[in-house]
Amino acid sequence: MPAEPPNPPVPPESGAPEPGEAVGVEVEALHRAIAREPPEPIEGREPAPWWLWAAAATALFWGGWYLGRHGGTFGVESHLGYAPDEEAAAPGAPPTGAGPTAAAPLSGADIYTQRCASCHQAGGEGLPGVFPPLVGSEWVAGDPAILVRIVLDGLGGPITVGGQPYDGVMPPWRDQLDDAAIAAVLTHERTHAGVDAPPVDPALVTELRAAGARATPWTAAELEALP
Amino acid sequence: MTPPESPPAGTAERSALDFAGREPALLCFVTAVFWLLVGSIFGDLASLKFQFPDWLADSGALTFGRLRTAHLNAMIYGWSSLAMLGVSCWLIPRLVRQPLAWPRLAVGGAMIWNIGLLSGVPGLLAGATDGLEWLELDWRFSDPWLVLGGAMVGGALLRTVLGSKVEHLYVSVWYTAAAFVWFPILFVIGNLRVYTGVESAAVNWFYGHNALGFWLTAINLGAIYYLLPKVLGRPIHSYQLSLVGFWAFAFFYSLNGMHHLVGGPIPTWMITTSIVASGMMVIPVGAVAVNHHMTMVGRFGALRYSPTLRFVVLGAISYTAVSLQGIFTAFVEVNRVTHFTQWTIAHSHVGVYAFVTLTLFGSIYYILPRLVEREWPSASLIRWHFWLSLGGIAAYVLALIVGGVLQGMALLDPARPFEESVTVTLPWLAVRTVAGLVLTAGHLVFAWHIALMLSRHLRRERRLPPWHEAQPRLYEESG
Amino acid sequence: MNLRVWLLLLGAVAIMSFAAMVLVVVPAALLTEVKPSPGLEPYTASEASGRGVYIREGCMYCHSQQVRDTTITTDEARGWGRPSVPGDYVYDAPHQLGTMRTGPDLMNVGARLPDRRWQLLHLYQPRAVVPWSIMPSFPYLFEVKAQAGPDDEVVTVPPAWAPESGVVVAGPEAVALVDYLLSLDHTQPLAPTEATPRAR
Numbered sequence: 090m091p092a093e094p095p096n097p098p099v100p101p102e103s104g105a106p107e108p109g110e111a112v113g114v115e116v117e118a119l120h121r122a123i124a125r126e127p128p129e130p131i132e133g134r135e136p137a138p139w140w141l142w143a144a145a146a147t148a149l150f151w152g153g154w155y156l157g158r159h160g161g162t163f164g165v166e167s168h169l170g171y172a173p174d175e176e177a178a179a180p181g182a183p184p185t186g187a188g189p190t191a192a193a194p195l196s197g198a199d200i201y202t203q204r205c206a207s208c209h210q211a212g213g214e215g216l217p218g219v220f221p222p223l224v225g226s227e228w229v230a231g232d233p234a235i236l237v238r239i240v241l242d243g244l245g246g247p248i249t250v251g252g253q254p255y256d257g258v259m260p261p262w263r264d265q266l267d268d269a270a271i272a273a274v275l276t277h278e279r280t281h282a283g284v285d286a287p288p289v290d291p292a293l294v295t296e297l298r299a300a301g302a303r304a305t306p307w308t309a310a311e312l313e314a315l316p
Numbered sequence: 317m318t319p320p321e322s323p324p325a326g327t328a329e330r331s332a333l334d335f336a337g338r339e340p341a342l343l344c345f346v347t348a349v350f351w352l353l354v355g356s357i358f359g360d361l362a363s364l365k366f367q368f369p370d371w372l373a374d375s376g377a378l379t380f381g382r383l384r385t386a387h388l389n390a391m392i393y394g395w396s397s398l399a400m401l402g403v404s405c406w407l408i409p410r411l412v413r414q415p416l417a418w419p420r421l422a423v424g425g426a427m428i429w430n431i432g433l434l435s436g437v438p439g440l441l442a443g444a445t446d447g448l449e450w451l452e453l454d455w456r457f458s459d460p461w462l463v464l465g466g467a468m469v470g471g472a473l474l475r476t477v478l479g480s481k482v483e484h485l486y487v488s489v490w491y492t493a494a495a496f497v498w499f500p501i502l503f504v505i506g507n508l509r510v511y512t513g514v515e516s517a518a519v520n521w522f523y524g525h526n527a528l529g530f531w532l533t534a535i536n537l538g539a540i541y542y543l544l545p546k547v548l549g550r551p552i553h554s555y556q557l558s559l560v561g562f563w564a565f566a567f568f569y570s571l572n573g574m575h576h577l578v579g580g581p582i583p584t585w586m587i588t589t590s591i592v593a594s595g596m597m598v599i600p601v602g603a604v605a606v607n608h609h610m611t612m613v614g615r616f617g618a619l620r621y622s623p624t625l626r627f628v629v630l631g632a633i634s635y636t637a638v639s640l641q642g643i644f645t646a647f648v649e650v651n652r653v654t655h656f657t658q659w660t661i662a663h664s665h666v667g668v669y670a671f672v673t674l675t676l677f678g679s680i681y682y683i684l685p686r687l688v689e690r691e692w693p694s695a696s697l698i699r700w701h702f703w704l705s706l707g708g709i710a711a712y713v714l715a716l717i718v719g720g721v722l723q724g725m726a727l728l729d730p731a732r733p734f735e736e737s738v739t740v741t742l743p744w745l746a747v748r749t750v751a752g753l754v755l756t757a758g759h760l761v762f763a764w765h766i767a768l769m770l771s772r773h774l775r776r777e778r779r780l781p782p783w784h785e786a787q788p789r790l791y792e793e794s795g
Numbered sequence: 796m797n798l799r800v801w802l803l804l805l806g807a808v809a810i811m812s813f814a815a816m817v818l819v820v821v822p823a824a825l826l827t828e829v830k831p832s833p834g835l836e837p838y839t840a841s842e843a844s845g846r847g848v849y850i851r852e853g854c855m856y857c858h859s860q861q862v863r864d865t866t867i868t869t870d871e872a873r874g875w876g877r878p879s880v881p882g883d884y885v886y887d888a889p890h891q892l893g894t895m896r897t898g899p900d901l902m903n904v905g906a907r908l909p910d911r912r913w914q915l916l917h918l919y920q921p922r923a924v925v926p927w928s929i930m931p932s933f934p935y936l937f938e939v940k941a942q943a944g945p946d947d948e949v950v951t952v953p954p955a956w957a958p959e960s961g962v963v964v965a966g967p968e969a970v971a972l973v974d975y976l977l978s979l980d981h982t983q984p985l986a987p988t989e990a991t992p993r994a995r
Contacts, residue, residue, distance in 0.1 A: 126330070127549030129410065130542060132487060135554040141606060145564075145599045152592040159591070161584030165825050168864040168878050169584040171648060195731055202733045204874065207925055208913055216924060218951040219912055243909075258910040264982065265874050366929055369921070373932045380931045381853020447850035447889040474804075480797045493800070494807035501811055505819060513884035515826050517892045522818045530811070566807065570814030579863035580892060581879040586822060652867045656859055656896035727896060730872040734899050735927050741897075742929075 197277025200270055204262065213282060220257060221250035223278050230279065230286040235312050237289065237297050240271050243306030263302055268294040329413065336415030337405040338687050340422035340469065344402030345680055346770070347430050349763050351394025354437070356756040358387035363749040366742075377441040385452050386440045391668065392527070393453065393462065394433050399676040400535040401426060401469050404492055406683045407542055408473050411489045412480035418472040425468025432461025448516070450524040451506050459507050466503070470496040487558040491538035494566070498530035514582045518574065525573035528667060533569075533635070536675040537604065540632045543682060544611050547625045548618060553610035561603035568596040575646040578655060594646035601639040608632045623698045627678025630706065634670035641666060653728055658741055658748075659720025662713045669755070670709050677705065677762065684766070688773040697765040704758030712751035719744025832882035834983035838975070845975030848968045850891065852933065858901045859893035860979070876903035876982050883981045898930055905980040914973040915950045915965050923956045936969035 161169030208220040215222030223229045228250060229236065243261035247254060272291040279286035362383040372378040409416045416422060436458025445452040453459055477493045506523030545552045552558065574582065574590035612629065619626050641663055644650055685691055692698060719741040726737035838846060861879045862870045871877060879902055884890060908914065913924060919937050921928040939961045943949045948965040
């Protein structure tokens with residue numbers, strides 16, 4: 090190990106000196122470039138600090154525990170091992186569906202923003218010729234049983250809304266929204282932006298849901314033919 | 317555990333060693349800087365797309381998904397890999413005290429590697445992609461060139477290592493030599509087209525993570541292990557720590573890949589194995605950090621005098637930072653928030669920029685004067701480059717970490733509409749664009765400086781000693 | 796020849812082989828037993844070519860295709876579907892699981908947004924249907940024609956985004972891409988034996 094060096098001199102901070110200044114010392118300068126390098130690095134013989142070994146031992150211990158706790162089975166199943174402890178203690182507990190951070194029920198307006206606005210647009214105005222409006226729609230202000238059916242099982246094919254023809258597909262929401270949520274979002278649509286229709290009762294959704302899922306979405310013709 | 321010592325290489329021998337690897341190293345550095353500029357432009361364009369999504373939308377070649385891919389591949393396989401090949405061609409001969417074997421083969425290999433990129437990267441813009449992150453370069457007209465070119469350069473370097481005359485292998489040799497057997501294995505495993513379904517995902521991240529670890533990290537740790545003690549003129553702190561750091565790194569890092577799929581549809585035991593292995597990374601990362609820090613301690617003043625040291629020390633600190641961030645991110649409690657967000661992009665740039673790229677800048681500042689026997693023309697250009705790089709990457713990373721966490725919190729709360737997870741990131745993405753442009757400005761300064769230096773070299777102007785390097789009189793004065 | 800060099804290189808290869816055994820070879824052997832999830836069909840020709848467009852345009856860099864573990868995330872509560880399992884991906888090569896959610900997860904986009912015209916318009920100009928979107932528009936997958944032909948799939952574009960004259964018609968790649976997106980539906984519940992055991 091070389092001796093501790095004295096404070097190094099401050100090197101020049103600007104560019105190269107003027108040409109001609111060092112004529113004749115080129116060879117010397119060249120060799121100095123190499124000679125001034127410190128020697129090739131070697132390794133010291135200090136031992137690793139004790140606390141690093143302690144940390145390593147702790148980490149290995151933790152690793153073994155973690156692998157045992159969260160390792161799941163040695164197969165192809167995914168999503169094992171990260172269930173909270175109480176669930177692990179009761180195998181076969183049904184999935185909560187909402188996870189550990191299930192929040193308070195959402196308002197009708199929130200559900201609308203998350204599920205409906207991509208087609209019917211943020212204010213329910215729809216997109217002319219593509220997605221029918223909800224505000225001002227005779228369907229929205231009309232028979233709640235028909236509305237609930239549309240939301241539960243979807244709607245496809247030609248339909249006239251506000252005098253304009255539309256021909257699209259709306260997905261079923263039966264498996265994604267519960268009765269209260271469907272009632273809330275429909276009530277929201279029927280009571281805002283100047284629409285003034287009676288709220289939708291969750292019991293109505295429960296009743297119509299019990300009729301069972303349809304294989305295909307409703308068509309406007311089928312809905313109009315309902316008693 | 318005390319290392320046997322070899323007699324130090326004399327200056328004349330060192331200069332002969334530098335000379336043998338000069339041509340491949342120069343070729344690699346020059347082409348690497350070309351890809352650095354190309355990759356910067358792609359990155360800036362891709363980032364601007366977040367602010368102007370309809371800008372340049374009429375051309376498929378300039379859509380975000382292709383620009384981003386071209387950016388990543390130009391930076392990883394162009395800039396980083398070529399610069400690392402250049403560093404290796406210079407470093408390995410010095411370490412094993414053997415002139416580079418088969419230098420013409422290495423030159424040919426570097427050319428062929430570039431051919432692979434020259435067909436692969438424009439191919440990405442044209443839409444030819446293998447569709448796997450980090451493995452996008454086309455398997456027909458790009459990958460075979462990379463395999464061939466890499467094998468040629470790697471062959472020359474491994475031949476050099478196998479002819480080693482030194483009794484004791486310095487720690488840098490472990491990392492750099494092993495990288496040249498690790499990366500070919502990984503690249504071939506990753507690019508085989510036999511995986512389907514979730515196996516394809518598992519292999520994808522086995523490759524992606526290990527390419528970072530066993531290629532980018534390995535070579536650059538080797539460079540840091542050499543340049544820190546070299547510039548300071550003192551030994552690396554502890555052989556024992558080097559040993560622990562290296563073998564624990566190899567064992568645990570190689571099992572980390574599945575933490576990219578936490579919560580995902582692959583067998584749980586794979587994910588948990590990777591989470592545990594990620595946690596175990598505290599052992600090698602701690603060992604390397606202590607080793608580097610104890611080597612530096614008491615000599616931080618030298619940072620004022622050596623641009624190499626400034627870049628390399630920042631690179632070493634960033635290695636610790638990116639590793640700790642990676643360990644942290646692997647835990648489900650963090651991952652559930654940060655996965656799928658801009659946090660990931662911040663993390664990858666701490667790794668590939670703040671660690672790898674800054675270390676490569678520092679290495680090139682040290683190596684290039686010794687290859688062309690000519691000093692850097694301007695100290696102020698180096699200062700500009702340093703501060704643009706440091707400022708740019710700091711802003712980049714901080715912006716995306718904040719933006720990523722905000723995005724993750726919004727995504728994790730089902731009561732908040734998806735829209736919020738987009739809008740909360742927008743200001744931070746704008747900061748990122750500015751930071752990216754600052755980094756690009758630094759790259760232009762760097763490229764201009766290299767061009768200046770090489771043009772003087774070619775015009776045979778008068779030569780000067782490398783007085784930008786640390787403690788220039790140190791060796792003379794200490795005998 | 797230097798013994799230390801050989802020890803180093805062989806040690807390096809041994810460690811990498813071990814890792815590849817654990818994370819590549821053994822999983823490959825285990826995963827051969829995975830059966831397609833209920834209702835999952837191989838891609839049709841058009842869906843497969845649409846998947847090629849999805850890969851080519853790099854959709855993966857902003858959209859994931861995986862619903863994560865319900866015990867640690869809220870993906871399911873967000874309405875993105877049941878947690879994904881290996882059986883959902885048996886026809887996928889290369890995989891497109893993704894690592895970013897700059898845009899929403901697409902594992903079940905076909906069930907969530909089943910309207911073709913929504914998908915086409917959204918690809919032509921995302922901001923026509925989702926005003927806050929930062930997704931790129933893909934006008935080059937569409938054609939503007941003076942008049943639509945008999946087999947053309949016309950995209951109804953709101954006036955603010957429509958070309959000055961003519962109609963927007965979906966190109967073959969846009970049609971294929973939409974076919975692929977609409978095929979992304981993994982909402983069928985898993986059979987009890989295949990369903991994820993909650994805990995062991």
